[in-house]
Amino acid sequence: MKKLFLFLMFFIMALAWQAWAGDKVLRMATTTSTDNTGLLDYLAPMFEKDTGIKLQWIAVGTGKALRLGQNCDVDILLVHAPAAEKKFVAAGYGINRREVMYNDFVIVGPQEDPAGIKGLFIKEALQKIAAKKATFVSRGDDSGTNKKELALWKMAGIDPKKLDKEPWYIQTGQGMLATLNVAAEKKGYTLTDRGTYIKFEYNHKGKPPLVILVEGDKALRNQYSVIEINPKRCPNVRNDLARAFSDWITSPKAQKAIAEFKLLGKQLFIPEK
Known part of the structure; x- marks a missing residue:
């Protein structure tokens, strides 16, 4: 009887601990x-x-991340498509959008x-890529990139x-690292954020099969922001935890x-402040 009582107490305490952990x-x-x-x-x-x-966290393209937020499936977003983010907030799905960091996009391709696009x-x-019908590999996944x-x-x-109808334009439907690997295999060009390219370079021990050919253009800035999911639309989200992360990361x-x-x-990312 005593053993049963102790087991039940342990079980109840375990459930209480799980509930507490879930709250955090x-x-x-x-x-x-x-x-x-x-x-x-x-981090x-x-x-x-x-x-x-x-x-x-779940890592997906920004388009899908925004849909997860719209469906109340997550508490907060960390994404990089400013125009889409602003529409998301304006529609009432998100609140307290705060810029966190940035880097830039670059065009990479074979050495x-x-x-002939270098510089x-x-x-x-x-x-020039379109005129020469040179292979270009796109993520094609509605991501921020x-x-x-x-x-x-x-x-x-x-x-x-x-572009969908052009044989030289290839869509992978995959993430950035996978798309870089396809571009390397096809000896094609692609657009990537600099941070992921540095990781790609690191994976190839500093000798990647693709090199940066176009960079530094003002149009290539890549802004990252956090957005809390609106608790008025999604009453089950943990806005207290989301706000804590938003405050912490900034x-x-x-x-x-x-x-x-x-x-x-x-450096892969440049802090906003």
């Missing part, structure tokens, strides 16, 4: 670049140590550079809707940690 878990949807680069693996333990909150501005580079790529084609005077301590996150001695 923040669910986040984020872009693949923050996951692929290792940034979140680096999450710091966040948990400072706040007692465990961070759990031989068959389209050009992004507009001229894309025009994919949204940016399509906007850049449009800026270059090329209708993004017509704090001087976390911003310093972001600045110090490097691979191959290269």
Whole structure:
């Protein structure tokens, strides 16, 4: 009888601990670049140590992350498609959008550079790729990078809707690292955020099969922001935990940690502050 009582007490305490632990878990949807680069693996333990909150995340394209937020499936977003984010907030799905960090997009391709785009501005580079029908590999997954790529084609005077029919334009439907690998295999060009490219370079021990050919254009800025899911629309989200993360990641301590996150001695993200 005593053993049964002790077992029941232990069981009840275990359930209570699980319930308490569940109260301290923040669910986040984020872009693949923050996951692929290792940034979140680096920041999450710091966040948990400072706040007692465990961070759990799913890494998907920004378009899908926004839909997860719209469906109340997560508590907070860390994404990089400013125009789509602003629409998301304006529609009442998110609140307290705060800019966290940035890097830039670059066009990478084979060393031989068959389209001759090295050193050009992004507009001229894309025009030359299209004119020469050089292989271009797109994520094609409605991610922040994919949204940016399509906007850049449009800026270059090329209708993004017509690219689907071009044999030289390949869509992977996958994340950035996978798309870089396909571009390397096909000896093609692709648009990538610099952070993920540095990770790609790191994976190839500093000798990647693709090199940066176009960079530095003002149109290539890549802004990352956090957005809390609106608790008025999604009453079950943990806005208290989301606000704690938003406050923490924009704090001087976390911003310093972001600045110090490097691979191959290269900074992957630049803090907003």
